[in-house]
Each structure stands twice: as C-alpha cells, then as structure tokens.
Amino acid sequence: DVKVTQSSRYLVKRTGEKVFLECVQDMDHENMFWYRQDPGLGLRLIYFSYDVKMKEKGDIPEGYSVSREKKERFSLILESASTNQTSMYLCASSPATRGPHGELFFGEGSRLTVL
Amino acid sequence: SQQGEEDPQALSIQEGENATMNCSYKTSINNLQWYRQNSGRGLVHLILIRSNEREKHSGRLRVTLDTSKKSSSLLITASRAADTASYFCATDGLYGNKLVFGAGTILRVKS
Numbered sequence: 001d002v003k004v005t006q007s008s009r010y011l012v013k014r015t016g017e018k019v020f021l022e023c024v025q026d027m028d029h030e031n032m033f034w035y036r037q038d039p040g041l042g043l044r045l046i047y048f049s050y051d052v053k054m055k056e057k058g059d060i061p062e063g064y065s066v067s068r069e070k071k072e073r074f075s076l077i078l079e080s081a082s083t084n085q086t087s088m089y090l091c092a093s094s095p096a097t098r099g100p101h102g103e104l105f106f107g108e109g110s111r112l113t114v115l
Numbered sequence: 116s117q118q119g120e121e122d123p124q125a126l127s128i129q130e131g132e133n134a135t136m137n138c139s140y141k142t143s144i145n146n147l148q149w150y151r152q153n154s155g156r157g158l159v160h161l162i163l164i165r166s167n168e169r170e171k172h173s174g175r176l177r178v179t180l181d182t183s184k185k186s187s188s189l190l191i192t193a194s195r196a197a198d199t200a201s202y203f204c205a206t207d208g209l210y211g212n213k214l215v216f217g218a219g220t221i222l223r224v225k226s
Contacts, residue, residue, distance in 0.1 A: 004157070035216075042203065043158075043216040056211065059217035090157055101214050103148065106157035 001028070004107035006091050012113045019078040021110050022090030029094035032074035033104065034066065035060075036109075037088040049074055050096070081114045088112075119204040123158075134191040136206035136220040138204030140185075145207050147180055147187050148214065152201045161189075161202075196226040207213045 005024035014016040023033050031050055032053060035043040035058075045058030047066040066114065067075045074093075078085055088111050122137045138147070150158040164180045164187065165170045171178045174197045177190040191198055201221050205214040 033213075040218055042218040043215055045215070048213060084152075092158075101146070103160040103163060104150075104158070104205075104214060106150075106159070108157045109155070111155075 002083075004091055004093055004105050006089075006107035007108045008110050009108060010111050010113075012115065013081050014115055015082060017114075019081050019112065019114075021078075021089055021091075021112070023074045023076070023093075023107055024072050025093040026072065027093070028071065029093040029105070029106070030071070031089045031094045032068065033092040033094075034064075034074065034076045035061075035092065036060070037090055037109075039058040043072070043090065046076065078112075080105050081112075083114050084113045086112060118129050118204050119215065120204070121204055121209075121217045121220040123126075123217060123220060124218070125172045125221040125223070126224065128194055129213065130194060130196055130224055130226045132224075133221055133226070134198070134222055136202050137190045138187045138189070138217060138224070140187075140206045141185065142206075142208055147178075147207075149187075149189050150177060150216075152219070154200070160202065173193045178213045181201075191222075194222075194224045196224050197224060 006081040033048040034046045037043050044060050049055045049068045065077045084091045090109050119138045119140045148163045149161045152158045162173050175192045181186045183208045201219045203219045
C-alpha cells in the first residue's frame with residue numbers, strides 16, 4: 001500500500017517563526033502536492049512538483065515555498081508564519097501519467113496553529 | 116478557484132437509507148474523482164469516472180456523470196454509521212495537470 005507520511009500531526013507556532021512541514025512517500029511517485037484545507041473552502045493547492053528539484057505554483061502560493069531535493073520527500077516552508085496560515089495542511093502524491101490526472105494518495109494531514 | 120461544488124453542504128440520514136451527493140463544475144474535464152475524509156484525517160480516493168463514461172459502480176457506491184450539465188452525483192446505498200465522513204469531488208480541469216477540489220458534503224449516518 002502507498003504510504004504518505006507527514007512528519008507532524010499537530011504543530012503550534014508563533015507569528016514570524018519559520019515552519020517546516022515534511023512529507024515522505026514510499027511508492028516512488030513522481031508527483032507530489034501540498035494543499036491547505038479550511039472549513040467551507042475545501043482543499044486549495046499551494047504548490048506541486050513533478051520531479052526532483054522541480055516545483056510549480058498552485059492556486060495560493062503566497063507566503064509559502066517548497067523544496068524537493070529527493071524524489072520521496074516534499075517539504076513545505078512557511079518563511080514567516082502568520083495567523084492566517086492556521087490551517088490543516090495535506091500532502092499528496094501520485095504516479096506520473098501521460099494522460100489525465102490520476103488518483104491522489106494523501107497523508108494524514110498536519111494541523112498548524114499560528115499564535 | 117473552486118472547480119467543483121458539492122451539494123448539499125451537509126446531509127443527515129438514518130442507517131440503511133441511501134445518500135446522494137451532487138457535484139457541479141465549471142470547465143471541461145478529463146475525469147472526475149470522489150474522495151472521502153474521516154474527521155481530522157487525510158482524504159481517501161473512492162472512485163474515478165472518465166469524461167466518456169456515464170456511470171460507474173464500486174461496491175455500494177454509484178457515480179454518474181453528465182458532461183452536458185457539468186455535474187456528477189455520488190450515491191451510497193444502504194448507508195452505515197461508518198460512512199459518516201466528508202465527501203469531496205475533484206476535477207482535473209481542461210489541461211489535466213492538477214486536481215481542483217470542491218468544499219465537500221458532510222454526511223452523518225445515524226444508527
């Protein structure tokens with residue numbers, strides 16, 4: 001079974017702190033994604049990556065950056081956390097496909113609270 | 116921008132009843148997917164239906180797709196308390212390079 005592991009289930013940080021959210025997948029997937037989930041808004045795509053050292057902006061990249069140095073690991077970075085970044089963050093992965101977008105495999109989520 | 120929008124926002128039914136959730140989207144798609152999320156957990160893929168398919172079944176799940184109306188429905192038959200969760204539709208949009216999720220339907224099945 002595919003496993004996507006997010007390093008922290010719950011984090012509490014202070015405004016202005018640098019925050020790292022780590023995600024590791026064990027199925028050699030090429031594609032990795034970071035979403036944030038807020039009540040009433042569903043999931044919104046922050047960044048995604050199709051390959052090592054490659055990244056593309058999603059719908060809401062402002063205030064975030066990402067790093068993909070190894071195929072299995074995709075990190076989300078909040079350079080200076082703000083209270084409006086309090087949210088549930090979900091990492092996902094999928095295998096490369098030539099055609100349309102396939103199934104995503106999600107981690108359990110990281111709930112971040114910024115005070 | 117949200118591509119898919121689910122309806123209703125919340126649904127409460129008795130165990131054994133059927134649950135129907137609807138999804139509408141705005142642009143042409145290659146496929147539409149449904150996911151389930153238990154409270155405080157990640158999403159789990161349920162079913163994928165391609166744009167050239169009209170209906171698909173998986174166990175107690177039945178998904179329909181009407182591309183002319185840009186809508187889909189998810190039917191869960193003979194619901195169980197364990198089906199209590201949020202359900203999301205996701206579409207890949209015109210270029211198929213990313214999935215866009217709706218806000219979800221919260222389903223509560225009372226035993």
